[in-house]
Amino acid sequence: MHISQFYIAGINYKKTDASVRGLFAVNNDHYASVLQKAPDYFLDQLFILSTCNRTEIYGIAPCADSLVHLLCSETEGSVETFKELAYIKQGEEAIEHLFNVASGLDSQILGDYEIVGQIKQATRFAKEHGFVGAFLERMVNTVLQSSKAVKGQTALSGGTVSVSFAAIQFLMDNVTNVANKKILLLGTGKIGRNTCKNLVDYLHTTNITLINRTPDKAVELADELGLQYASFEDADKYIAEADIIIVATNAEQPVIMKADLESSNTKILIDLSIPNNIDPLAKELAHITLVNVDDLSKINDATLQKRQAEVPKAKAIIAEHIDEFTEWYSMRKNVPVLKAVKQKLQDMHACNLFMAMHPNLGENYTHHASSDSIQKVINNMALKMRQQRKPGCNYIEAINDFITSRVH
Missing domain, CATH: 3.40.50.720 (NAD(P)-binding Rossmann-like Domain)
Known part of the structure; x- marks a missing residue:
């Protein structure tokens, strides 16, 4: 998958009142039905966040419409009404939105920390039904770490406002x-x-x-x-x-x-x-x-005014965690390359080329030493991939050339 396939479609308090939000509210029965129907919409990773202030569906999808139509199939509101009032975000914008929501930056009452428990509950339910894969799980874990850091390192959720x-x-x-x-x-x-x-x-x-x-x-x-x-x-x-x-x-x-x-x-x-x-x-x-x-x-009281002053600090913390997640995602794409390199090196060893590249190993060279050496090469390559992740770099291209070359 590509990160651009991650979408969020939702409505919240900013454009809808409680009566309209109620049309798209999702309880556990609705949620289970949505997940049961999801494969019909070519969806296998998703979760729904439905609270008093918002209903949002997050997922890896061919397009946002598949998420919207799936959600509306199990709620009282129509697709037309939803689209008229909804916000739809994709890729990095969608990821940033979830981080902001989890930290209380997008809450109706700024800094309201009750949303964290609701996110945990929503993703737990989806995971129990098999709809949280590696991408969503890593993202949500990083989101929760970010939210915890915002709560611990700022006063955004300080005072007693929820x-x-x-x-x-x-x-x-x-x-x-x-x-x-x-x-x-x-x-x-x-x-x-x-x-x-x-x-x-x-x-x-x-x-x-x-x-x-x-x-x-x-x-x-x-x-x-x-x-x-x-x-x-x-x-x-x-x-x-x-x-x-x-x-x-x-x-x-x-x-x-x-x-x-x-x-x-x-x-x-x-x-x-x-x-x-x-x-x-x-x-x-x-x-x-x-x-x-x-x-x-x-x-609105003095507590909320104090919270407003903490927003820049919170955004800086969120940015760090988003960078951490996007780096993980970028490196994850290289896993098949690293596996292929490892296999290539093992093939070279089988042809006695690995010995020729390490003459000091002598007669005491063992299979165990070979495995360790190969793993060191792989670890070093992974480090280089992280360091060389920039436009114009031919590091990955050179590795692919190495993989496709013949072993003599």
Whole structure:
């Protein structure tokens, strides 16, 4: 493959609101179906990153259209809508985009580090289904190393700004006596878990009930933090009683409808899900305050301003890791050449030419010494290839001439 065959096609918060992004959201069932269909589109290396802020499909493809049509075949949005709103990047530009995404440079809230876990989960799922080869695996590993370096060497992810914390910030700014309010958290996946811990740590409240469709996660988190949990079947009762409801589920349709809230008390509802898991029409009710991830991203404070100053440092770190990856890719193309040279040298040894080139080895020359000498030659050639990787260099051409020459 050539690096120009690597594409990313995606939509994100920059051109689409939460309702449109929801049309192209991919859960695990969709993801499995996409991977099952992938060979029909001549695709064998790909992964999908679907979060509250973006849906992106990355892959080695004959053209970007194959990725777009595959993705849209398993989502509610059309190919036409996707193409109208999407960004498509190829080759080195696509690689740089993934590095930026993983470091939080492209996040709706600058420096949001939750994206790293989502990338790991997305690529793990694809790998389990056999769609991550050497190229994607090496690239993602380098991306994660780069992201870790950015987090450790800059303050880009410093402070306490993320989607899950933005929900807490909203409550601190808009609710008095939060500790006296009944809080219901629906969904205890990664985002829900982070939000729950932030509720306890920053609002100093344990008046929280957890509900999850599969109860194990809710029970475990409730026990860990000293909270209450309830079964999914009793959700209506707790929705009616709660003063604050935070939804971090991964359902394809809203789990709370406008009709569920028409006769309720005054409530604040925060929807952290994509697609919307709270009916957007609930906003029409005078006693309901409803905010979603797009509303939360508008929270701007001193922490974000400090993060902006760290962007140049982050970009410099990313550039170093991109160079590291592209060098690996360039050298990987030379592996067949090196193997051929090794075989050539072994053929020469079989014809006793290798002995003639090393007269000091004498009668004590052994097969083991020969193998070691050959490997040293190969290692030296690999080093030369790295050093001579520039326009006008005939090093590789000379090696190919050597390989094709006859052994006498």
